Structure formats: structure tokens, C-alpha cells
Amino acid sequence: MSRPGRDDSPERLYTLTGGRSSAGSDALDLVTLMVADRAPAPGMQSEHAAILRMCERPTAVVEIAAELRLPVSIVRVLLSDLLDAGHVSARHPRPADPTHRLPAPDLLEQVLVGLRNL
Amino acid sequence: MASATSDRPAFDQPSARPALHATSDNGVKIVIVGGFGVGKTTMVRSVSEIRPLNTEETMTLAGESVDDTTEVSAKTSTTVAFDFGRISLDQHNVLYLFGAPGQERFWFLWDRLFSGTLGAVVLVDIRRIADSWYAIDRLEAHGTPFIVACNDFGGTAYSYEQVREALDLDPAVPLVSCDARSRGSSKNVLISLVQHVQSLYATQESAS
Numbered sequence: 001m002s003r004p005g006r007d008d009s010p011e012r013l014y015t016l017t018g019g020r021s022s023a024g025s026d027a028l029d030l031v032t033l034m035v036a037d038r039a040p041a042p043g044m045q046s047e048h049a050a051i052l053r054m055c056e057r058p059t060a061v062v063e064i065a066a067e068l069r070l071p072v073s074i075v076r077v078l079l080s081d082l083l084d085a086g087h088v089s090a091r092h093p094r095p096a097d098p099t100h101r102l103p104a105p106d107l108l109e110q111v112l113v114g115l116r117n118l
Numbered sequence: 119m120a121s122a123t124s125d126r127p128a129f130d131q132p133s134a135r136p137a138l139h140a141t142s143d144n145g146v147k148i149v150i151v152g153g154f155g156v157g158k159t160t161m162v163r164s165v166s167e168i169r170p171l172n173t174e175e176t177m178t179l180a181g182e183s184v185d186d187t188t189e190v191s192a193k194t195s196t197t198v199a200f201d202f203g204r205i206s207l208d209q210h211n212v213l214y215l216f217g218a219p220g221q222e223r224f225w226f227l228w229d230r231l232f233s234g235t236l237g238a239v240v241l242v243d244i245r246r247i248a249d250s251w252y253a254i255d256r257l258e259a260h261g262t263p264f265i266v267a268c269n270d271f272g273g274t275a276y277s278y279e280q281v282r283e284a285l286d287l288d289p290a291v292p293l294v295s296c297d298a299r300s301r302g303s304s305k306n307v308l309i310s311l312v313q314h315v316q317s318l319y320a321t322q323e324s325a326s
Contacts, residue, residue, distance in 0.1 A: 029234065031145025031214045033138070057137035060145050060214060062202055066171035067135075071197065073176045091143040093234060099326075101261065102319050103146075103236050107211070111146060111236065112312045114207025118165065118305050 017077040028076050033058040033091040047078050048087070055088055135168050141209045148213060148308065149232045151220045151257070152241035153249030157269045157298035158217035159201050161241060164304045166203025166215060174199040175231055198224055198231075215308075220253035229260060237263040237311045241298065244268050244276055247284045254285060263315045265292040267307045 035058050040049035051064055065075040082088040097104045103111075150158045162170045176197045201217040218228050220240070232238075238257055242250045250266070257264045268281060276284075278293055287293060292314050297303045 029145065030216075030231065031147050031212070033142055033145055033212070057140055058142040058212075059138070060204075060212070062173055062214065063135070063171065063204070066173040066202075069173075071174050071176045091145075093145045093147075096234065097319075100319055100322050102263065102315060102322070105316070105319055107144075107146070108236075108312055108316050108319070110211055111207055111213065112309065112316075114205070114211060114213070115305060115309050115312065118205065118301075 017074055027092070028061050028079055028090060029093055030062040030072065031060045031093055033060055034064065034079060035059075035089050035091065036087065037089055038087050048082060051075075051078060051082060052087060058091060138206060138212055139209050142206070142212050144211045146207070146211055146213045147216060147232060147235040148311065149216045149218050149228070149235050149238040149262075150241055151218050151228075151238055151253045151264075152269075153220050153243065153246060156241045156243045156246075156249070158219075158241055161239075161269075161296075161298035161304045161307070162201055162203040162215045162217050164299055164301045165205060165308065167206060168204050170201045170203045170217070172199060172201050177231075200231075213308075220250065222252045225252070225256050229256075232262075235262060237265070237315050239307055239311055240264055240266045242266055242268045242281070242285070244270070244281060247281065250285060254287070258288070263311070263318055265294065265307070265311045265314050267310075268293070268295045269298045270295045 034051070034055045036052040036055040038052065040052040044052075047068060047070075050068060054064055054067060061075060061079065062072060064079070065072045068075060070078075079088065079090075083090060094104070094107060096102055150161055152158045159170055174197050176195055200219075203215045205213040205215070207213050216232060218224070218232065240250055240253050240257070254264075254266070266281075266285060266287060281287075282289075282293055285293075292310055294307060294310050296307045
């Protein structure tokens with residue numbers, strides 16, 4: 001099996017995604033955490049199977065892209081396939097406080113405590 | 119001689135990347151912006167629990183003002199590579215640190231790539247202060263909270279006041295010095311940023 005990589009021709013990337021762009025998967029942030037809801041099955045597209053293995057524990061979109069060595073936009077398409085099929089779930093980042101356009105105070109406090117404990 | 123890419127694990131090999139808590143459900147972003155060679159990746163590495171990873175984003179620019187190239191078709195594609203690291207803060211929150219080049223030509227991409235970020239650290243090399251001007255302008259325009267951290271390579275002959283003046287920095291924006299190679303020092307920079315965002319929040323609260 002050849003490994004997907006950044007040397008890939010555009011044709012191969014096209015094949016991976018069936019030629020679709022990531023237009024419908026913009027909701028997946030770089031740090032949205034993906035979790036597998038099932039094990040990989042024989043006959044699955046190898047990238048889909050690799051994502052399911054990787055996401056046995058929560059894994060961010062950007063980490064999946066780095067490990068698969070694929071552009072984030074391609075990984076978003078692969079992830080929307082898996083989401084549509086119910087094979088993975090997405091844990092989205094908490095949105096900013098709408099009135100302040102800043103992270104909520106309780107989240108800031110949690111981040112601060114986490115950093116101080118490093 | 120190992121190349122920059124040969125030591126990255128392939129996805130089908132066992133990964134050295136430690137797994138997150140099964141309960142992790144909130145990714146938080148902080149961006150570290152700076153000129154070439156200022157120490158962005160060094161800072162990410164010094165606090166990250168994983169060796170910094172690299173990936174790329176392809177952005178399609180449709181219907182955006184891309185200079186004055188009217189003869190170019192409506193869609194243009196650009197690829198940008200960036201580094202990132204990770205810190206598990208607790209059972210729920212995971213902080214991702216992104217190293218972003220501060221060059222002007224990348225900024226339309228970062229605006230989109232890093233929307234929703236908690237804040238930014240502008241890492242400054244005191245010997246090349248002008249490299250940071252554009253990043254600071256852009257963060258101010260975008261309304262992204264940020265602090266400035268001078269990566270002190272030693273022998274600094276400038277005072278904080280001189281650096282502030284050279285950067286034309288808003289008095290409310292914290293300026294700290296750091297050693298990006300030091301975990302403790304980099305951690306303190308991140309703490310300063312979060313405290314700055316807290317104070318912005320408090321200021322807004324009292325004004326409303």
C-alpha cells in the first residue's frame with residue numbers, strides 16, 4: 001500500500017475525496033476533536049480506516065492531517081464522509097461568549113489553572 | 119543526516135503521540151506569530167507534550183480581494199504549512215499552540231485559519247523589530263487579543279520603553295521578555311496572555 005503524502009499528485013488527492021471540495025465541512029475547526037464510534041472494517045477506504053484507528057481516543061482534525069500527511073482541507077472531506085456514515089462524532093470547541101467576542105471567564109480560568117500545573 | 123521530514127511517524131506505524139483523555143471535549147487555540155527564525159517552533163516545542171507536528175492547509179480564495187489581478191480567475195488556491203504542538207490542560211480542555219509565520223503575504227490565510235483563537239503571542243526578535251509591525255497591525259485590526267514577547271537571545275541593549283516605542287504598542291498590551299527554549303519561561307508567556315484576556319473581559323464587563 002502506498003502511503004498518502006504531500007508528494008501526492010493532485011490526481012491522487014482528487015481520487016481520495018471523489019473530487020469534492022470541503023465546502024460542506026467548514027464546521028470542522030482545526031481543533032475539533034474527533035472520536036471513532038466504530039472499529040475499521042475490512043474493505044473500507046484505507047484513509048477512513050486509518051482515521052478510525054487514530055480516533056479510538058479523541059484526536060484533533062489538525063493532528064489527523066499531520067499524521068496522514070494530507071492537507072487539512074482533504075482531511076475535512078474524509079471526516080465528513082465518516083460523520084455522514086455515523087462512524088465518528090465531532091466534539092466542537094466551545095464558542096466565544098457572544099457579547100464579548102472573548103472566551104468565557106470559566107474557560108479562561110480552566111486554561112490558567114492547567115497552564116500553572118504544567 | 120536526517121531531513122526535516124524523515125523522522126515523522128507514518129500513520130500506519132505505532133505513534134509516539136500520547137493519546138488524549140477519553141473525556142477530552144474542548145480544543146483551545148493559541149497562535150504564536152513571528153518572523154522567520156524568531157523561535158516560534160522552539161517555543162511550541164518547549165511547552166508541548168508532543169514533538170511539534172507540521173501540516174498544511176489549502177485555502178481557496180473565492181470572491182476576495184486578491185490584489186489587482188483582474189485577469190486572474192475568480193478562484194485561487196494557496197497552500198500554507200504550519201507547526202503545532204499540544205498541551206492537555208485537564209480532563210476536558212486541550213490547548214493547541216500554532217506557530218504562524220508573520221509575513222504579510224500569509225495574513226489573509228491566518229485570519230481564517232485561526233478564527234476563534236483564545237489569543238496570540240507576537241514573538242519578537244529585538245534585533246529585527248520591524249518584522250513584527252505587520253503582525254501587530256493585523257491582530258489589532260482583527261480584534262484578536264495578544265501580548266508581545268521578546269525572545270531574549272542575550273545582550274539586549276534596549277529598554278522596555280524603547281521596544282514599546284519601536285512597536286508603537288498600545289499601553290494596554292503587555293510586553294514581556296522570555297527565553298523560548300525554556301519551558302518555564304514559555305509557560306509564563308502563555309499565562310500572561312490568558313491573564314491579559316481575562317483583564318480585557320473584566321474591562322468590557324465594567325464598561326457595559
